[in-house]
Amino acid sequence: MGEAPAFVVDDLNGNVPNGLHLNSKGCETAISVACSKTYVIGASENESESTIGIRILYKSTNEWVIPVVLGTKPKPSKSHSAIILDEDRILVIKGNTTSDDSFWFLEVNTAFVKEQKMRLGTEVVAWSKGIIGEAEKPVVISGPSGVGKGTLISKLMEEFPSMFGFSVSHTTRAPRNNEQNGVHYHFTELSVMEKDIKDVKFLEFAAVHGNLYGTSIEAVEVVADKGKRCILDIDVQGARSVRDSSLEAIFIFISPPSFEELEKRLRARGTESQEQIEKRLQNAKAELEQGNSSGVFDHILVNDDLETCYEELKKVLGLNDAVRSTQKSVIDLVHVPLEHTVSKINQKILINCGIVDREQLTINKFLLDFASVKGGAPGRTRGLNIYSLNGMIGAQNLS
Numbered sequence: 261m262g263e264a265p266a267f268v269v270d271d272l273n274g275n276v277p278n279g280l281h282l283n284s285k286g287c288e289t290a291i292s293v294a295c296s297k298t299y300v301i302g303a304s305e306n307e308s309e310s311t312i313g314i315r316i317l318y319k320s321t322n323e324w325v326i327p328v329v330l331g332t333k334p335k336p337s338k339s340h341s342a343i344i345l346d347e348d349r350i351l352v353i354k355g356n357t358t359s360d361d362s363f364w365f366l367e368v369n370t371a372f373v374k375e376q377k378m379r380l381g382t383e384v385v386a387w388s389k390g391i392i393g394e395a396e397k398p399v400v401i402s403g404p405s406g407v408g409k410g411t412l413i414s415k416l417m418e419e420f421p422s423m424f425g426f427s428v429s430h431t432t433r434a435p436r437n438n439e440q441n442g443v444h445y446h447f448t449e450l451s452v453m454e455k456d457i458k459d460v461k462f463l464e465f466a467a468v469h470g471n472l473y474g475t476s477i478e479a480v481e482v483v484a485d486k487g488k489r490c491i492l493d494i495d496v497q498g499a500r501s502v503r504d505s506s507l508e509a510i511f512i513f514i515s516p517p518s519f520e521e522l523e524k525r526l527r528a529r530g531t532e533s534q535e536q537i538e539k540r541l542q543n544a545k546a547e548l549e550q551g552n553s554s555g556v557f558d559h560i561l562v563n564d565d566l567e568t569c570y571e572e573l574k575k576v577l578g579l580n581d582a583v584r585s586t587q588k589s590v591i592d593l594v595h596v597p598l599e600h601t602v603s604k605i606n607q608k609i610l611i612n613c614g615i616v617d618r619e620q621l622t623i624n625k626f627l628l629d630f631a632s633v634k635g636g637a638p639g640r641t642r643g644l645n646i647y648s649l650n651g652m653i654g655a656q657n658l659s
């Protein structure tokens with residue numbers, strides 16, 4: 261804390277619009293927030309850094325602070341521009357990138373960042389990658405062990421392979437015979453998982469039936485980055501945590517037709533010891549009570565006849581034959597050149613790219629609309645739209 265950097269912020273605030281200021285250390289930008297702090301974004305003193313560096317200057321004391329940086333960090337780029345969106349977030353646009361890696365939000369005062377500042381007692385910033393287009397909300401499926409969540413999810417993924425992707429959870433429980441690491445779960449040591457939880461790598465976690473389970477932020481993001489709708493199979497405690505997080509999702513609780521039938525299914529599956537079955541059935545009582553009354557869930561489906569329940573599940577997810585025939589997941593990319601300038605107009609950012617390069621799909625100027633973005637650190641920021649001056653070239657029209 262307080263160590264003077266090798267560059268002077270006033271130099272960056274000079275005549276260089278939104279960064280694109282290249283010196284021997286690379287590109288640096290300086291953004292003033294709430295008149296009291298300047299965030300310097302860019303080249304780091306440490307050349308081996310694998311992300312864009314961040315420093316904060318307290319203007320009143322001239323003190324420098326290196327913040328704790330959370331979220332998925334952007335890889336360094338040869339150039340970037342930066343512009344403040346509100347008092348909470350700075351938009352950083354990486355040059356010489358395609359739009360799946362161009363737009364990054366540096367959160368400096370959002371609810372998540374404030375919470376982490378309180379928790380850690382230090383300066384905190386958080387990166388959140390900007391995603392073009394309106395992604396479908398993730399689907400959280402909960403219910404007692406043995407009710408049929410996995411069976412219903414498998415049917416959905418089989419019928420709609422390009423539409424859904426499974427969030428692969430971490431767990432400290434041992435793998436069953438048919439389970440593969442990285443496919444069914446990331447099977448993990450308790451100490452490793454505890455450290456990752458401390459490092460804010462998890463969206464949610466809970467102790468379930470005597471083991472630790474958790475959804476990493478990465479697990480949800482890898483699905484979304486493929487343009488797929490994420491499905492989470494988690495317990496009721498986890499569902500409640502996700503409800504309280506920045507991830508907007510649809511919450512579905514699967515209920516058994518009776519407790520006796522639940523016990524029958526769990527025993528017939530034959531994957532648990534007698535002791536585990538007793539524990540799971542004991543926990544099921546509380547889960548059924550919470551699931552039916554907590555207000556966490558948007559839909560409660562009874563899994564009596566499997567096919568009937570599956571049809572109901574498809575209905576609440578808005579799936580029908582017409583949807584099936586129009587599934588798509590490919591999004592073409594727009595190129596943001598090394599040199600560009602940015603300016604803010606209401607809830608839009610005008611990006612001036614200068615030269616048109618048809619081969620690289622570069623356009624002269626385009627508008628980035630952030631009026632309807634959702635989510636944010638510790639996950640992605642979704643719902644960005646891009647418009648060319650000649651018309652919309654956002655995700656919907658790029659396929």
Ligand SMILES: Nc1ncnc2c1ncn2[C@@H]1O[C@H](COP(=O)(O)OP(=O)(O)OP(=O)(O)O)[C@@H](O)[C@H]1O
Nearest residue numbers: 404405406407408409410411525529563564565566
């Ligand atoms: N509607 C149904 N009728 C009869 N059996 C069913 C039905 N749905 C699922 N099953 C069976 O019940 C057993 C438990 O199902 P499944 O493994 O999908 O439960 P789960 O909710 O994912 O459990 P866990 O939370 O422990 O992973 C399986 O053997 C499955 O084939």
Ligand SMILES: Nc1nc2c(ncn2[C@@H]2O[C@H](COP(=O)(O)O)[C@@H](O)[C@H]2O)c(=O)[nH]1
Nearest residue numbers: 405429465466468473474475493494495498
């Ligand atoms: N809170 C979370 N619960 C999870 C997660 N992954 C799975 N689960 C739940 O655990 C039980 C038991 O699962 P099993 O595979 O051992 O039978 C079940 O209810 C799952 O829904 C998670 O990431 N977070």
